[in-house]
Amino acid sequence: MDRIKRIAGHFLPLGSAKAKVAVLGAAGGIGQPLSLLLKNSSLIGELSLYDVANTAGVACDLSHISTACKVKGYSGAGQLHDALRGCQMVVIPAGVPRKPGMTRDDLFNINAGIVAVLCEAIAAVCPDAWVLIISNPVNSTVPIAAEIFKRAGTYHPTRLFGVTTLDVVRAEAFIAELLGADPKDVSVPVVGGHAGATILPLLSQAKPQLQLEPPRAQALMARIQDAGTEVVNAKAGAGSATLSMAWAAARFAEACLRAMAGEGGVVECAYVASSLTSLPFFASPVRLGRSGVEEFLPLGPMNELEQRNYDTMLPELAGSIQKGVNFVQKRQQQQAR
Numbered sequence: 001m002d003r004i005k006r007i008a009g010h011f012l013p014l015g016s017a018k019a020k021v022a023v024l025g026a027a028g029g030i031g032q033p034l035s036l037l038l039k040n041s042s043l044i045g046e047l048s049l050y051d052v053a054n055t056a057g058v059a060c061d062l063s064h065i066s067t068a069c070k071v072k073g074y075s076g077a078g079q080l081h082d083a084l085r086g087c088q089m090v091v092i093p094a095g096v097p098r099k100p101g102m103t104r105d106d107l108f109n110i111n112a113g114i115v116a117v118l119c120e121a122i123a124a125v126c127p128d129a130w131v132l133i134i135s136n137p138v139n140s141t142v143p144i145a146a147e148i149f150k151r152a153g154t155y156h157p158t159r160l161f162g163v164t165t166l167d168v169v170r171a172e173a174f175i176a177e178l179l180g181a182d183p184k185d186v187s188v189p190v191v192g193g194h195a196g197a198t199i200l201p202l203l204s205q206a207k208p209q210l211q212l213e214p215p216r217a218q219a220l221m222a223r224i225q226d227a228g229t230e231v232v233n234a235k236a237g238a239g240s241a242t243l244s245m246a247w248a249a250a251r252f253a254e255a256c257l258r259a260m261a262g263e264g265g266v267v268e269c270a271y272v273a274s275s276l277t278s279l280p281f282f283a284s285p286v287r288l289g290r291s292g293v294e295e296f297l298p299l300g301p302m303n304e305l306e307q308r309n310y311d312t313m314l315p316e317l318a319g320s321i322q323k324g325v326n327f328v329q330k331r332q333q334q335q336a337r
């Protein structure tokens with residue numbers, strides 16, 4: 001036991017730790033490319049692919065790739081618990097995507113119930129797992145997950161994440177385009193939440209520094225905030241961002257796995273239970289460690305435009321959080337009847 005440490009509620013050998021990771025919604029537009037990228041991770045020993053249908057083919061296909069990670073498919077509610085057994089991390093891209101003209105909140109009625117059911121299963125089977133939620137509206141689905149876990153007595157606020165990495169990835173890409181730089185040399189915090197005005201890129205803190213007149217800064221901020229809609233419109237009814245989202249989720253999952261395995265100084269933005277603002281959930285840069293979020297990095301100074309966006313975003317985000325909490329309360333009352 002000398003080189004064995006307790007990680008995320010499971011005993012894994014330090015150094016050679018390989019996690020078991022479940023993807024819920026694995027046969028979908030995000031789920032498939034995400035599973036492909038995770039199959040390539042040297043930090044994952046086993047991938048558990050769950051969906052309501054069609055996972056056998058996806059799992060068979062991926063299992064022919066010559067990387068060490070094992071892949072197994074699980075289909076239908078009857079196999080959900082088996083899919084989750086022994087997992088240290090669960091990534092959730094299950095649910096319906098937007099069509100043109102819809103907001104992310106329009107997905108609430110369907111996706112809220114899906115996320116609630118999946119989180120109940122996580123609470124029952126792998127209660128210590130890190131949970132990464134992609135399903136929209138993230139501003140509400142993360143509070144829903146938190147409420148489900150609280151009721152089950154398995155809530156670990158430092159290990160529940162709304163995946164907002166795509167907002168950061170887009171900000172990096174658009175800034176790099178503007179500067180003619182390599183995106184890997186660009187960094188920029190994106191804070192708040194993951195819908196419209198709640199997506200707040202702090203362009204004044206971008207590195208390399210941006211020298212933009214206010215109208216151009218405003219236009220860049222709007223492009224980052226509306227980038228999801230840009231993809232929804234470009235796909236013209238065939239769904240929303242899948243490939244860029246899969247890439248972003250794989251980047252975030254890999255960051256979590258590196259932190260889980262003991263790497264220091266891992267920082268990413270994520271929508272988490274937070275004490276940085278007056279709201280119970282807020283996206284900000286966080287430092288990740290073995291036990292999850294170990295530090296909230298300060299939001300830092302905002303310029304006038306950012307401060308104005310911040311002030312207007314707070315009530316919207318507060319409403320989305322409360323909507324998630326109310327959903328679980330109502331659901332529980334209905335179940336008690």
Ligand SMILES: NC(=O)C1=CN([C@@H]2O[C@H](COP(=O)(O)OP(=O)(O)OC[C@H]3O[C@@H](n4cnc5c(N)ncnc54)[C@H](O)[C@@H]3O)[C@@H](O)[C@H]2O)C=CC1
Nearest residue numbers: 025027028029030051052093094095096097134135136245
């Ligand atoms: N957080 C973010 O930045 C982003 C979030 N999204 C969201 O991700 C979600 C998924 O998007 P896509 O993959 O494009 O949709 P999709 O429709 O292509 O795939 C969703 C998958 O979820 C599965 N699913 C439905 N109900 C399920 C259940 N009860 N259990 C397990 N799986 C279930 C479906 O069978 C389908 O395979 C959407 O809600 C979308 O809005 C999309 C892009 C970015």
Ligand SMILES: O=C([O-])CC(=O)C(=O)O
Nearest residue numbers: 098136166228229240241
């Ligand atoms: O816009 C959508 O519906 C999907 C999403 O969250 C994004 O691409 O950021």
